[in-house]
Amino acid sequence: MSCSEFSLIEKYFSRQAISRSDVLLGIGDDAAVMRLGLDEQLVVSTDTMVAGVHFPEATSPFDIGYKLMAVNLSDLAAMGAQPRWASLALTLPESNDDWLAQFAAGLFELAKQYSVQLVGGDTTRGPLTLTLTLQGTVASDQYLQRNTAQPGDAIVVSGQLGDAGLALRQLLAKDNIHAEGLARLNRPTPRVVLGQSLLGTATAVIDISDGLIADLGHILDASKLGAQIQLADLPLSETVKLTTKDGDWSLPLNAGDDYELCFTLPEAQLARLDQQDCLLTKIGRVVEKKGIECITPAGGLFTPQKAGYNHFSSALQAESLS
Amino acid sequence: MSCSEFSLIEKYFSRQAISRSDVLLGIGDDAAVMRLGLDEQLVVSTDTMVAGVHFPEATSPFDIGYKLMAVNLSDLAAMGAQPRWASLALTLPESNDDWLAQFAAGLFELAKQYSVQLVGGDTTRGPLTLTLTLQGTVASDQYLQRNTAQPGDAIVVSGQLGDAGLALRQLLAKDNIHAEGLARLNRPTPRVVLGQSLLGTATAVIDISDGLIADLGHILDASKLGAQIQLADLPLSETVKLTTKDGDWSLPLNAGDDYELCFTLPEAQLARLDQQDCLLTKIGRVVEKKGIECITPAGGLFTPQKAGYNHFSSALQAESLS
Secondary structure (H helix, E strand, O other): OOOOHHHHHHHHHOOOOOOOOOEEEOEOEOOEEEOOOOOEEEEEEEEEEEEOOOEOOOOOHHHHHHHHHHHHHHHHHOOOOEEEEEEEEEEEOOOOHHHHHHHHHHHHHHHHHOOOEEEEEEEEEOOOEEEEEEEEEEEOOOOOOOOOOOOOOEEEEEOOOOHHHHHHHHHHOOOOOOHHHHHHHHOOOOOHHHHHHOOOOOOEEEEOOOOHHHHHHHHHHHHOOEEEEEHHHOOOOHHHHHHOOOOOOHHHHHOOOOOOEEEEEOHHHHHHHHHOOOOEEEEEEEEOOOEEEEEOOOOOEEOOOOOOOOOOOOHHHHHHHO | OOOOHHHHHHHHHOOOOOOOOOEEEOEOEOOEEEEOOOOEEEEEEEEEEEEOOOEOOOOOHHHHHHHHHHHHHHHHHOOOOEEEEEEEEEEEOOOOHHHHHHHHHHHHHHHHHOOOEEEEEEEEEOOOEEEEEEEEEEEOOOOOOOOOOOOOOEEEEEOOOOHHHHHHHHHHOOOOOOHHHHHHHHOOOOOHHHHHHOOOOOOEEEEOOOOHHHHHHHHHHHHOOEEEEEHHHOOOOHHHHHHOOOOOOHHHHHOOOOOOEEEEEOHHHHHHHHHOOOOEEEEEEEEOOOEEEEEOOOOOEEOOOOOOOOOOOOHHHHHHHO
């Protein structure tokens, strides 16, 4: 191994398409220096992906880079923030030119779409682990929280549920893979524009990467409320719908890896959502009574697992690390 | 394993001593939200530590937490920044209550000294890898860079060189360990106050975690200049001095893990450094001729290794990962 940390960063990560005027000092010093505007607040999220835990070992480096940026963008989307700057901590087993070039291409493809500039980071040797810290801004005191849902609010989700989870199950079982699901698993679409449009409209917002029940549960716990979900209203692809026909709703409710937003808002505000460029579906409503009640299409009750995707006991991990 | 990511963060990392008034939203939402003052710029650094690469596997969790905070504080010190907020990405092989409590205690001990609040992060399962992203601020346009050294400037270092590197060598060789060195290795003192005091005085500043020659080399390369170092003037403990008596200066010059600052400033400004509470030593001067010339105590020339501590080929890694 002859490549030093410094030259790795120089070689693959300094030549990016985005060069923001608010970056006073980017990659190459002890730290980066950036400028915020008047009345802007700083919003910061950090997400780590570990090979064999958060993605199968065979995932392409392009997809790993793309997804690393997507999952962090999804967190900022859930705050209604404008993404701006990223720091990358990349731990990799060996310096592999081809891997690094592909990884950087995936990372920068999405960074470019959202005008995010990579301003620094650290490259180290070890088992493949990737952490991105993403910084963005919101206008003063305008951000979307979890603990402010109101009784009677409609509950809405973006996109479709369960496709990524199904593709992951199929990958691990070495089954034929549902192509649409694989695309959702490897290259999720962060709902950045949607998140920003919800400022002043939604009462609470969360990113449902850990599964609808677990993440909606965080909104409800924080707001000290409950919910009633109509399972017939869940936005599902035909393939995911098939998995529910025997009454097992765990895929759309618990599988996770759906980088969609779930949010609450007064019924009267639903009409304001018509302008969005992604699918939005009302799936239920917020109620005073705690807990999440799921109503089946036949009008019965389905009791979902409480836990969502848990990185300390996931199927992927059991497969790869045991 | 029954502990979810969410409850791990809640349990060990939400009860910290520091609660800053500029944190609008800390741990517990999709992202954190912080407020900067008027005319403040954001300064961000990220450092990763991997078990067996950046510290021996047997290092205590308290020391790992302490050092993780110290190495990031050292980067902000080299910018002259005021540290404020941290995000922690913690990947660990298993959920171990005792380990987490000790690690958090080490991290928070130093965080408290510098009023740094942990505002978010991610906890995942995998081989022990720790990334801290530290955010701080500088007054508008006031920050210390690498590329602005001037010919004729004095070169100064803080603290003593080589003690941490010696302790690491002894640890790996299972020799008796130099106690002062072990303390420097495990709990380095970030020079945050010194860094801030150098604003407006130093022409270029760097943190010499990768070794004096490598890091001073970054200043000189960026400034398109060279240096002459007087080896007799290097600030060395008696123990480190002993290792140089046969003419091998690699320990103080290249070993790394000295979280000290190296900076350049006009000779006329040297008198302004008297008020510092840490040892400061002039070790040489900046010259027009490129390269670093090291003058031995006898007046001869010593040719240092060009490379510093390289995390892709270090002694520690060769020991632990091969």
